[in-house]
Amino acid sequence: MMEFEWREKTIVQNKVNREDIELLAPAGNWDSLKAAVANGADAVYFGVEKFNARARAANFTMAELPEIMAYLHMYGVKGFLTFNILIFEQELEDARTLIEACIDAGVDAVIVQDLGLVKLIREISPDFPIHGSTQMTITSPEAVEFTKPFQLERVVLGRENSLKEIKAIGQKAKLPMEVFVHGALCVSYSGQCLTSEMWGGRSANRGECAQACRLPYDLIVDGQKQEMGNIAYLLSPKDLAAIDLIPELIEAGVTSFKIEGRLKSPEYVANVVSKYRAAIDRYFADQDAAPSAEELRELQQSFSRGFTHGFLKGTNNKTLLDGTFPKSRGVLLGSVKKVLSRSVLVEIDSPLKRGDGIVFDAGDPTVDEEGGRVYDLLVNGKKAEGEVSQGLVEIVMGRRDVRLQRIHAGDRVWKTNDPELNKRLRQSFETDKPYRTFPLAVYVTGKCGDKLQTTWIDLKTNHAVTIQSVEKLQAALKRPLTAALLHEQFGRLGGTLFHLDADQLIVELGEEVILPVSELNRIRRSAIEELTLLRRKPPVYQKHAATPMTVRPVVKPAAQQAQLTVLCxxxxxxxxxxxxxxxxxxxxxxxxxxxxxxxxLAHRYGKKIALATMRIHMPDENGVLALIAKSKPDAILVRNTGALYYYLSRRDEINIPLIGDFSLNVSNHKTVELFLQSGLERVTASYDLNIQQMIDLLEQTDSSRLELVIHQHLPMFHTEHCVYCTFLSEGTDHTNCGTPCEKSRISLKDRVGFSHPVRVDTGCRNTVYNAIDQSGAEYLGEFQRLGVGSYRIEFLEEAQDRVKQVIELYRRALRGEINGSHVWRTLKATNQLGVTRGHLTK
Incomplete structure (x- = not known):
């Protein structure tokens, strides 16, 4: 269990207002959306059937957008549509259709990964709100600055940013920041994981993550398997839980607290939202109490692989993952002391009751585990009534649920399900009553012979409606209209979204007058109906007239003009x-x-050379970018928008040609245009494109300024988690790990038997490369026909002879002396790992 901490607040209370802070909840379906609203979310993010990073979620339909937004706005909750995947060329028209539907429905913002889509949205509307997704890999002030010309309303920072870095980004970039505070962690940087694409043809950049990080691996050190005991899940992080860091996050400038979980249950949404709602409210009530033990247990119960702060408190590779299991376990109850003839004696330190679900953990979750429902609890031989909180307890299971002979002393026991908790959580949103009500102010005027005038004001939205009586006021003989009587009639708002306090009713009647109660009730119903409709009304955005996508003429250089480049x-x-x-x-x-x-070295041989930036750019890493420029290369291979902004903003002093790499995620002509217009000489196409998608892109853009990687070991995971530090060192990060990466080479052996090399960069980040190098050589003829300007070969660990051999084969193929199929077949014959055609297969 993670150790939670809570510190005294140092912030001046009036420095930030409650209204400045947003609690953002996930919704994969209507029940989850209602659970979020009912339990205090300020905003909800959701996807529709296409174009979102949770393709496996139930999701909504585009036709439901008006209904979704009207429902959310009725409760004063914002709705953000997730559009956080890469868009392929043939999908741009469908993307435009969905964006226009979002504008019409009054969606409060779209969460976007693809910068080409950002460009398209701005062509459609100058003011429709855009949020930069965490899939944009925004981790530095410079990356935020790069987005500003496109008027992004906010950015979602990478989950690898620490509190210190978040504060630095906020102070320098001055754009509202959204940060994940709870839920599953990706071991790879979001937007930089290619594992699912490589192994299963399911791209994480397309919402189809196959969760390869949750699989078991053997650790291979210098060619030998390292014995790890029951540690097998070397890339499977615990779940993020930052509920105790709410004060520090607010003080760091975070304005939106994001909960992960569009694939989770409505009960999970209700549980987590309610806990974080309470934590935020406690902060603004100037209460410094830590979340209770019960709150933490309930968070774990809904879903937990163990809790961690992730990287919010800085890098600590020893606390990021457990390694013994990859899935939710719930609450750790204790351990088995003895197995009896019909029951199991367990020492527990968390509450347990009849009906709860438990599992016995022998340390190997790859095999079937014993577990089921608790049938009975015995303490000192007597049946326990209700809940038992701690101590020795005899657990009786249903005979069909568990085979006692497979349970052993020392096995850990987890509470995996709590029916009572789930029932309570479901009741929070399964009700016919409104989840919350909003205050009204009512102003009443009139005199005898005139109609009664009432003005009703929604004090949260400032919407106002005026309703007058049909009948005229008459002199009262008895029971005249008084403030008390009017409050009694106008305050009958049960089942509506509103409430009326007595001090918010102002009555100015010059004399004693009367009006039938039925007329007062009609006025009230009409006012509430109109105010409710105003709440449901969508905001209005500017929208330009639609223009069709135009096919651009492709500049086709002669075949001999195409460059062959090599990355070493x-x-x-x-x-x-x-x-x-x-x-x-x-x-x-x-x-x-x-x-x-x-x-x-390169210049000694008369060759031009480009130096590569790191794939990630953090706030304190500009020194590395300066060193690259100081080395005076002929070009710089730019791998992130932070580095790109750094060089572009220093053109006067650093006038070196810039080339965009694959990690910029270029997958359509809009993205190509954006980066070329920003100042790149050429860009590298995304690895997410298959051959047809690549052809579609090349046909729509200036292909002479595109580079294609046609031979490489695909970089699958790119992660802040250092495998070397975690498993070969007693240290926690680069400051105390002893640099085992300089002494040994690690690879991760998968279940099929392939060993995938793990390499470290200057920032101590790890990249896991695919064991098998891949080739797109057989498509060279098609690419040449379409005028591709540059082809790249990438090496990983190849010896010098191999380097020369591979280059010669591709050069001959480009000259037309051999065909592409011959290239990869030859490489397959001479390379023991083999070669696959990988991401360029049809």
Whole structure:
């Protein structure tokens, strides 16, 4: 169990208002959406049947958008549509249709990954709100600055940012920030995981994550399997839980607290939203009490792989994952002391009662585990009534549920299900009554012979309606209209969204007058109906007239003009490649201190060289970017928008050509245009494109300014989690790990038997590369026909002879001396790992 902490508040209370803070909840279906609203969410994010990063969720339909937004706005809750995937060329028209439907329905914002989609949205509407998804991999002030020309309303920071970094980003970039505070963690940087695409043809950038990080792996160190005991889930993080960090997050400038979970149950949504609602409210009530033990247990009960702060308190590789299981376990009850003839004696330190679900954990979740419902509880041989909180308890299970002979002393016991909790959570949103009501102010005037005038004001929205009586006021002989009588009639608002306090009713009647009670009731019903309709009314955004997508003429260079470039990861590879006829070298080294030597080596052979930035850019890493420029390369391979902004904003002092890499996620011509217009010389197509999608892109853009990677080991996971530090060191991060990555080489062996190399970059981030190198060589003829301007080969651990051989094969294919199929077949014959055609397969 994670140790939670709570510290004294240092913030001045009037520095930030409650209204400035948003609690943002997930909704995968109507029940979850209602659960979020009922339990205090300020905003909800959801997807429709297409274009969202949770393709496996139930999701809504585009036709439901007006109804969804009217329902949310009725309760004063905002609704954000997730559009957080890459968009392929043939999908742009459908994307436009969905954006226009969002504008018409009054969606409060779309959460976007693809910068080409951002460009398209701004062509459709200048003021429709856009949120930059965590899939944009925004982790630095510079990355935020890059988005500002597109008027993004807010950005969702990477889950790898610490509190210190979040504060630095907020202070420098001055844009509202959204941060994940609870739920599942991706081990890979969002927007930078290619594992599902490589292994299963299911792209995480397309909402189809296959959760390869939750699979077991063997740790291979310098070619030998490392014995790990029951540790097998080397990439499976615990779940994020930052409920005790609410004060620090608010003080760091976070304005939106995001809960993960569009695939989770409505009960999970109700549970987590209610707990974080209470924590935020306690903060603004100036209460410093920590979340209670019961609150924490209930959070764990709904879903938990164990809780962690993730990277919010900084990097601690020892606390990020457990390693012994990849799935939700619930609450740890205790451990087995003895197995009896018909029951199990367990020492518990968390509450348990009849009907709860439990599982016995022998340390290997890959095999079937014993578990089921608690049939009876015995304490000191006597049947326990109600809940038992701690101590030795005899657990009697249903005979069909568990085989006692498979349970052993020492096994951990988890409470996996609590029916009473689930019932209470469901009751929170399964009701015919409104989840909350809003205050009204009513102003009443009139005199005898005139009609009664009433003005009703929704004090939360400032909507106002005026309703007058049909009948005229008459002199009262008895029971005249008084403030008390009017409050009695106008305050009958049960079952509506409103309530009327006595001090919010102002009555100005010059004399004693009377009006039938039926007329007062009609006035009240009419006012409430109109105010409710005003709440449901969508906001109005500007929308330009639709213009059809136009096919652009493709600039097609002659075949001999296409460049062959080579990316090397060591000085030895670089020297081998420099001795061939390649047109440009890339250096992508673990240690950037070798970059000046790499430039000198390339120039000694008369070759141009580009130096690669790291794939991630954090607030304190501008020094690395400065060193790259100081090395005076012929170009810079830019891998993130933070680095791109850094160089673009320093054009006067750093006038070096910039090339965009695959990690910028270019998948349609709008994205190509955006990056080329920003100042890149050329861009590299996303690895998410298959051959047909690649052709579609090439036909719609200036293909002479595109680079395609046609040979490589695909970089699958890119993660802040350091496997070297976690399993080969007693340390917690780069400051105390002893740099085992400089002494050993690690790979992760999967269930099929392939060992996937794990390499470290200058920022101590790990990349897990696919064991098998892949080739798109057989499509070279098609690419040449479409005028592709540059082809890249990437090496990982290849020896110098292999480097020269691979380059020569691709050069011959580009000259038309051999066909592409011959290239990959030859490589397959000479490479023991084999070659797959990978992400470029049809």
């Amino acid at each position: 990861r060591s000085l030895e590879q670089l020297e081998a490649a420099a001795q061939t006829d390649v047109d440009l070298l890339y250096a992508d080294f673990e240690f950037v201190k070798q970059y000046p030597e790499a430039v000198k």
